[in-house]
Amino acid sequence: MSDHDAPPTLGLSTGPATSLAYHTGAWRTERPVYVDLAPPCSLACPSGEDIRAWLGSTQEGEAGFEAAWRQIVAANPLPAVMGRICYHPCQAACNRGEVDEEVGINAVERFLGDTAIARGWALPEPGASSGRRVLVVGSGPAGLSAAYHLRRRGHEVVVREAAAQPGGMMRYGIPAYRLPRDVLAAEIRRIEATGVRIECGARVESLDEAQAEFDAVVLTVGAGVAHHVDIPAGAAAKIVDAIDVLRDVASGHAPLLGRRVAVYGGGNTAMDAARTARRLGAQDAVVVYRRTREQMPAHPTELEDAVGEGVRVQWLSTISEVSGPTVTIERMELDEDGRPRGTGEFEELDADTVMLAVGQEADLSLLAGVTDVEVRDGVIAVDPGTLMTGRDGVFAAGDASPGSRTATFAIGRGARAAAAVDAWLASRVLPAEPVLREATADRLTPWYYSDAPQQHRAELEAARRVTGFEEVLTGLDAEHAVFEARRCMSCGSCFECDNCFGMCPDDAIRKLGPGMRYEIDYDYCKGCGICAAECPCGAIDMIPEVR
């Protein structure tokens, strides 16, 4: 409807003038401004995904799936893999956890990843050729991520992998019941399709030779060597490294472990080893861990799944001796600082095999004799901003470099290394990662988000799980994935709910149309602050008016 028609003029005006002539904006002491803040999910995502954006595309249903997937692969080329194995720190940070339950981001990522594989979506075409050649050493998540992001920038990329198959720990460390190999293979093939060459069975022995052949080198050799502890053991004792068992199983050589298996350690590898032992026929799989549940480094869901499959955990215990099928365990207690110490009380445990899962180290034999690449605390020292080692043109990322040893962190650092290599090759300075303002939970008005519980992925019956290496978690269907995506509250970013527009007592907000959001008419806005208070997602700030 238009504004008032012009009043009739009969010499004198008889019709009323309109209030539009009066600019109430002059009353304002504070003005509302739209802001775009960083959501906690993305801030917590080590891979650097713009989670809010791709959930936003998914919300539109079928029409938005491909766009959503493309928003994921802008950062992470392995959505179907990460939709399965990521420990999703995004969900732990999700503000929705304070309303009902966090958004099942990981499940939606997997849905999009699986959909992309099923429909054969290709990764973005690489940019114009730079004429530069980069070697990536190792094909784990860090290496694949670095290779993909380097290729996108137009560089020629070769990945050299010592093992027979690409994938690193994703291939040889994570059991198939968590990550089916066809999924991994499909996502690796897709990276190769962009022109990345992956050479397997090609161990890089000399850094100097690599540098002679390539313009830059990225070391992503991982941490695939088991850490050892000294345990007195009799001749008949069978002690193996958990990581070796996982690797053997992944290579199709399932070892004989016996009916009773003890796993020493409390990390995710220990959980994988115990669950794998159950699948290999062990009736009793006991995790021996020297601290308490609260201190356990394994992800809580990993522990839950293991326990759900009949794995037992012996808390506050260390293995002091292994003699044949008998393991001697010392009970521990925590001292005032929360550190475990021996109590002098011992007990015995029957175990045909002891699997050691007490940490992993990087295989840095490549750096033997290399003096200008520093190794500190068992990992390659790098500049925290550029990830460049002490040697010009040599970069490092992933488990062999400092930081969290997770696939998602490795993907993020791989991407960062790619950006750093690209900048270095062009003699540009790599800009620092921006510090973003977070959309904290206190900015939200949760009232507007109707209660909508998380669409839990159906889990296979625990009884069925231990019979084989079938995938434990099933995926969401399209309907549930869309529903789950719609549970996203879009923290700190306008999603066009119309609250500001509809609730302005002064009719001082203009709606600009789909995707265009709104505009405040400061000629009339009195600065009451209702729009900011009732914005569900905290996308409006009130700032002092300066005249």
Next chain:
Amino acid sequence: MSTVHIPFLQTGTLAVGGRLLDDAERSVQSHADRPSSLTKGHRACQGCAEALAARWVMDTAVEATDGRLVVANATGCLEVFSTLYPESAWKPPWIHSLFANAAAVATGIASSLHAQGRDDVRVLAQGGDGGTVDIGLAAVSGMFERNDDVLYVCYDNQGYMNTGVQRSSATPASARTATTPAVGRHPGAPQGTGKSMVKIAMAHEIPYVASATVADLRDLEHKVRTAMAIRGARYLHVLVPCPLGWGSQSSESISLSRAAVQSGIFPVVEARAGELTDVQRIRERADVEEYLRPQARFAHLFKPGGEDGLQRWRALAEANIRHYDLLGGRP
């Protein structure tokens, strides 16, 4: 309530709109080309819920009648802030006569239209609590009793606000106003006062009576649309927080309305022919303090000696919850 049920699309029924909604599912207020019957430039205070409610009501009525609507307005804030001579903030045909006679003026317009065979043009009368519950009650009651074809809307801000916050007969107990100062043994408005205009309207057994707030746009639009589909006398009572008179922040007008409903203090109901037909259940129960504490007019309830007054508010909320079954059987 029997409002439109909006599927869960990131937000549900409680937000104004949503980018994923079909056009047909959108509220009137979410349309970029809504009528905006009360235009910008009006002189209502910052955060005035009456201005907001009036636009919501009028826009819905304009849409429901295809623009064939005439409005009679009682004296009060709404009339003063919208029509400072020589300007008007109203787009629909609008008339103001006196404080007491909006209902009678509306009756006259409706009768005249009927006599001219223009029953397609509908009539809406509106006023504040002063013009409705106090000064205009006789005319309103007469309009009800004759079942004249008028929707009467009362925007209840619980006092005479534009003249300096004097008590009205809709001012609740304990509230501090210029004429009921918060002094003495019984500070604020006396206990036991404050009329329930909804109950008075229901007692006339007119075709439709409803209450609403600015905390639920969909509910309010639904009620206006329902009212416009009925012939005869109809009454809508809207609670409108007043930052000036209530001593609240201008940004709190909607959250206070929400707290009034969720605490049980303000029952949101629908009645037909004197029978209660629907009640909006409490969604997330709030303590009465959530409603009272942000309002300076109740500040004395939270000082020593205020316990009794606070207790009475709790008792009122409990009584409403019981009487209207606001929890729907939940504990």
